[in-house]
Amino acid sequence: MIEIREMSKWYGDFQVLSRIDEVIHRGQTVVVCGPSGSGKSTLLRCINGLEPFQEGEVLVDGVSVSDPSTNLYQLRQKIGMVFQRFELYPHMTALQNITLAPIKVKKKSREEAGKKAMELLARVGIPDKASSFPANLSGGQQQRVAIARALAMEPEVMMFDEPTSALDPEMIKEVLDVMIDLAKGGMTMVVVSHEMGFAREVADEIIFMDEGKIIERGTGEEFFKNPKSERTKDFLSKILI
Amino acid sequence: MFDAVWRNLPYLLAGYWVTVKLTFFALIGGITLGILVGLGRISKRKWIYYTVTFYVNLIRNIPLILVIFWFYFVMPIIVGRPMDPFPSAVISFIIFEATYFGEILRAGYQSVSRDLIQAAYSTGMTYWQTTRYILVPIAFRRMLPSMITQSIVTYQDTSLAFVIGLPELVRRTSIVDGLEVRSIQLFGFVAVVFFITCYLGSIVSRRFEVQKERGF
Numbered sequence: 001m002i003e004i005r006e007m008s009k010w011y012g013d014f015q016v017l018s019r020i021d022e023v024i025h026r027g028q029t030v031v032v033c034g035p036s037g038s039g040k041s042t043l044l045r046c047i048n049g050l051e052p053f054q055e056g057e058v059l060v061d062g063v064s065v066s067d068p069s070t071n072l073y074q075l076r077q078k079i080g081m082v083f084q085r086f087e088l089y090p091h092m093t094a095l096q097n098i099t100l101a102p103i104k105v106k107k108k109s110r111e112e113a114g115k116k117a118m119e120l121l122a123r124v125g126i127p128d129k130a131s132s133f134p135a136n137l138s139g140g141q142q143q144r145v146a147i148a149r150a151l152a153m154e155p156e157v158m159m160f161d162e163p164t165s166a167l168d169p170e171m172i173k174e175v176l177d178v179m180i181d182l183a184k185g186g187m188t189m190v191v192v193s194h195e196m197g198f199a200r201e202v203a204d205e206i207i208f209m210d211e212g213k214i215i216e217r218g219t220g221e222e223f224f225k226n227p228k229s230e231r232t233k234d235f236l237s238k239i240l241i
Numbered sequence: 242m243f244d245a246v247w248r249n250l251p252y253l254l255a256g257y258w259v260t261v262k263l264t265f266f267a268l269i270g271g272i273t274l275g276i277l278v279g280l281g282r283i284s285k286r287k288w289i290y291y292t293v294t295f296y297v298n299l300i301r302n303i304p305l306i307l308v309i310f311w312f313y314f315v316m317p318i319i320v321g322r323p324m325d326p327f328p329s330a331v332i333s334f335i336i337f338e339a340t341y342f343g344e345i346l347r348a349g350y351q352s353v354s355r356d357l358i359q360a361a362y363s364t365g366m367t368y369w370q371t372t373r374y375i376l377v378p379i380a381f382r383r384m385l386p387s388m389i390t391q392s393i394v395t396y397q398d399t400s401l402a403f404v405i406g407l408p409e410l411v412r413r414t415s416i417v418d419g420l421e422v423r424s425i426q427l428f429g430f431v432a433v434v435f436f437i438t439c440y441l442g443s444i445v446s447r448r449f450e451v452q453k454e455r456g457f
Contacts, residue, residue, distance in 0.1 A: 079363070081359075
């Protein structure tokens, strides 16, 4: 589904990603963790072409992201993305946030898009918030609307960029529950997160990144039980209290 | 008590009409040129950015009255013939106000976060769809109060055009005062006219203040 080959990226002289290799198969959930500034978010943005990279290749469904002839707008319809700070459109209701892209990009009718949006709101547990504006929703509710907005385009992959780090502790679970449902329902997911409980439960693979490199990768249990590198051990000891 | 005002009302109102016309053209032109200035200030092309930034910094650090004055005396040299006060004042105002409107537009544009724009792109929306449905509505809503305030300031500042002899309200009042010698009531009348119109404008502006509960 997603193939990253020897991908490197620089901001000026500063190398943010260095020779990233990774294959994510359909239906897999990959959790990416690592200290801040390690390049995790940038990696996600390179996968859907929000950020350019200078070397290597990223293929989504066999289509090269960096190929100038690739229609990135079309490619991004296949890849839903959820952001740390929700990034809902403040001038639109929850329902309008969800239906905008299906109506404008997929040219669905207002009724059809609205019906689908209501289904999605029910799925993320807030069907009663359809006509609320983002500012009147809690963080957890906003993030669930953001997930519904991404799902409305019927993507084949969902990417999450630290989806729970801006949330109050009591709201983290309601968002993670939606994500666990998605993962178990067979969605291909790339999740940047430090929620190790979540990783343990649904991750097919966990990747540890530091200074733009993939330091270690493993399946859930082996990653936690016997991390190979010192840096991974050190990192895990800090986040698993 | 407003006897001198009543006696000269048609003459004064004709002056107020000049004030209104000057404000109208100054705003239409100032906002139009301001859009270009705003775009120039966010341009990635260095030469556009630096040229526009130079223009903005130059004009914003000169008093308006000097721009009006200077332009009135320089234009004849450039055009080769004397220029009437009205077109000269209109052009001065457009050049001056465009820098302020441009900065308001730039700030409104930059208030929309990069991540919000990326969120729109990530749903597959194109550049134009994102600009039309996300960027412009949000930026416009956020800058509207400042735009209204700056328009009120422009309206008040039109009286400065009296220095080049433009017969707007203040200039005409001072001419009437020369004959009637009723300074307090005459200029009091001008103050009342400006106060009422500006106060109404500020009420409109407050109506569009960013509502905290909606956060934008």
